[in-house]
Amino acid sequence: MNREQLFENIKRKRSFLCIGLDSDPALFPLSLSSVKQPIFEFNKAIIDATHKYAVAYKPNLAFYEAEGASGWEQLERTVDYIRKVDPSLFIIADAKRGDIGNTADRYAKAFFERMDFDAVTLAPYMGRDSIEPFLKYEGKWSIILALTSNPSAADFELEIYKKVIEKGVEWGSPDKLMFVVGATRPEKLAEIRRLAPDHFFLVPGVGAQGGTIAEVAEAGMNSRCGLLVNISRNIIFAGKGDDFASDAEKKAAEAALEMSSYII
Amino acid sequence: MNREQLFENIKRKRSFLCIGLDSDPALFPLSLSSVKQPIFEFNKAIIDATHKYAVAYKPNLAFYEAEGASGWEQLERTVDYIRKVDPSLFIIADAKRGDIGNTADRYAKAFFERMDFDAVTLAPYMGRDSIEPFLKYEGKWSIILALTSNPSAADFELEIYKKVIEKGVEWGSPDKLMFVVGATRPEKLAEIRRLAPDHFFLVPGVGAQGGTIAEVAEAGMNSRCGLLVNISRNIIFAGKGDDFASDAEKKAAEAALEMSSYII
Numbered sequence: 007m008n009r010e011q012l013f014e015n016i017k018r019k020r021s022f023l024c025i026g027l028d029s030d031p032a033l034f035p036l037s038l039s040s041v042k043q044p045i046f047e048f049n050k051a052i053i054d055a056t057h058k059y060a061v062a063y064k065p066n067l068a069f070y071e072a073e074g075a076s077g078w079e080q081l082e083r084t085v086d087y088i089r090k091v092d093p094s095l096f097i098i099a100d101a102k103r104g105d106i107g108n109t110a111d112r113y114a115k116a117f118f119e120r121m122d123f124d125a126v127t128l129a130p131y132m133g134r135d136s137i138e139p140f141l142k143y144e145g146k147w148s149i150i151l152a153l154t155s156n157p158s159a160a161d162f163e164l165e166i167y168k169k170v171i172e173k174g175v176e177w178g179s180p181d182k183l184m185f186v187v188g189a190t191r192p193e194k195l196a197e198i199r200r201l202a203p204d205h206f207f208l209v210p211g212v213g214a215q216g217g218t219i220a221e222v223a224e225a226g227m228n229s230r231c232g233l234l235v236n237i238s239r240n241i242i243f244a245g246k247g248d249d250f251a252s253d254a255e256k257k258a259a260e261a262a263l264e265m266s267s268y269i270i
Numbered sequence: 271m272n273r274e275q276l277f278e279n280i281k282r283k284r285s286f287l288c289i290g291l292d293s294d295p296a297l298f299p300l301s302l303s304s305v306k307q308p309i310f311e312f313n314k315a316i317i318d319a320t321h322k323y324a325v326a327y328k329p330n331l332a333f334y335e336a337e338g339a340s341g342w343e344q345l346e347r348t349v350d351y352i353r354k355v356d357p358s359l360f361i362i363a364d365a366k367r368g369d370i371g372n373t374a375d376r377y378a379k380a381f382f383e384r385m386d387f388d389a390v391t392l393a394p395y396m397g398r399d400s401i402e403p404f405l406k407y408e409g410k411w412s413i414i415l416a417l418t419s420n421p422s423a424a425d426f427e428l429e430i431y432k433k434v435i436e437k438g439v440e441w442g443s444p445d446k447l448m449f450v451v452g453a454t455r456p457e458k459l460a461e462i463r464r465l466a467p468d469h470f471f472l473v474p475g476v477g478a479q480g481g482t483i484a485e486v487a488e489a490g491m492n493s494r495c496g497l498l499v500n501i502s503r504n505i506i507f508a509g510k511g512d513d514f515a516s517d518a519e520k521k522a523a524e525a526a527l528e529m530s531s532y533i534i
Contacts, residue, residue, distance in 0.1 A: 028373070068369060068376035074346060074384050078339040104393050105332060105366050106420040109292070112332035120338050129368050129393045131415055133422030151395055156370040158397030161437060166426050173425055 009181045013230045015094045020266035024062035026238025046080040055255040059262035062096040096124045104129030110139040118143045130170045155188025155211025171201045180204040189217025195225040213240030223268040273445045277494045279358045284530035288326035290502025310344040319515040323526035326360040360388045368393030374403040382407045419452025419475025435465045444468040453481025459489040477504030487532040
């Protein structure tokens with residue numbers, strides 16, 4: 007998928023919502039405790055209920071790896087299921103990988119060849135060597151951590167995020183590279199938009215972490231939208247009972263409705 | 271395992287060798303092409319042949335993830351096998367994970383509870399939030415990327431590695447925290463040793479990437495050894511034929527022999 011196609015999907019759905027599949031079995035409703043692949047069944051119900059309102063899904067790999075080989079299988083099934091439900095959905099592996107050349111090659115193979123992800127999140131610490139193998143794939147995306155939404159982003163990120171943005175813009179065009187920019191620092195989001203006017207930003211931190219759609223849209227949009235705003239827990243764990251999927255649907259619909267006012 | 275136990279193992283084996291299990295099926299001998307779990311069978315042969323000379327093994331997760339659920343199963347079997355062969359071996363998940371609190375919790379659970387790794391490599395970009403969940407585990411280790419051996423470490427690492435070392439020393443004692451410091455910059459290794467006199471360093475970059483055991487030992491040792499020197503390809507892919515395990519044994523023995531001269 008290229009940037010124009012992604013923008014077309016956003017206009018058609020009037021939404022730039024990415025739903026984070028941080029699918030933690032400890033928070034699932036009781037009815038799922040006896041099924042064989044509870045993560046997949048949970049995801050399936052969430053995807054069925056919310057895909058009209060979302061342009062992207064973002065499985066957070068930690069929650070799958072914590073279940074071992076079975077978690078990995080459920081991740082693969084989830085990706086396949088999203089593709090089947092709506093092939094235009096943009097699927098992000100929230101993996102935050104970052105390793106040297108021959109190792110990064112393998113991660114790229116895992117996410118882009120073995121599984122059909124559109125994008126993978128990458129940690130920039132080790133520099134260009136760790137990003138380049140992902141940029142080789144036509145139609146696939148690298149999403150580089152720039153300034154994240156957690157409190158301790160102040161430890162190191164605040165010192166080098168501008169350099170990360172500058173290097174990132176140099177390494178990858180707006181058709182294959184995005185940045186992670188947290189919603190919890192809207193003033194920085196506006197500043198980063200000036201440094202990277204055309205690139206998409208994946209924005210976590212709305213909801214549970216305190217950011218708002220309005221602040222993010224006002225500080226971060228460009229003429230091609232340029233935003234994927236991620237919401238995880240506030241949607242997928244909106245309800246804890248057997249009607250969790252319809253609770254999630256309501257929250258996703260609310261978020262999309264708010265987003266629609268920013269889509270021309 | 272605490273630092274004293276690790277040092278005892280190093281003295282007993284007269285080696286501070288860590289063998290990197292970057293087990294790439296594309297480089298396996300033909301005889302493994304028909305077995306059901308080739309990565310596990312390859313690792314088993316390598317471990318059997320080399321464990322006398324090594325104090326640690328380091329599976330590189332990318333090579334397992336590239337094989338999907340089956341790769342994950344073979345990783346779990348590899349960890350169990352290392353434990354069975356010699357319970358004193360230190361097992362490192364080379365995962366370079368780095369994510370915020372609740373996600374980092376899950377990764378810690380995957381590596382320290384679901385699997386019996388002693389340590390996991392972590393990317394520091396997101397700061398303390400991404401390290402702390404791993405430090406909670408008694409007897410387990412966090413190994414933070416400081417200055418790596420790849421060329422593009424110059425992009426960002428050179429600017430902040432000192433701060434990473436300083437913060438790391440503050441966050442975790444030498445009994446539960448190590449740093450990754452590449453062998454390809456021995457002058458920096460000596461400088462980092464001054465910043466963190468008591469912490470262990472995991473040192474990649476010897477062999478294929480050009481670093482030497484002598485340079486690393488001279489620049490990086492402390493009174494409790496303080497080094498785990500990792501060699502991957504130069505040992506595990508020393509030979510490409512059916513006698514690959516005995517070729518690996520020779521290379522591991524050579525490395526350990528050189529190391530023994532530095533152990534008092």
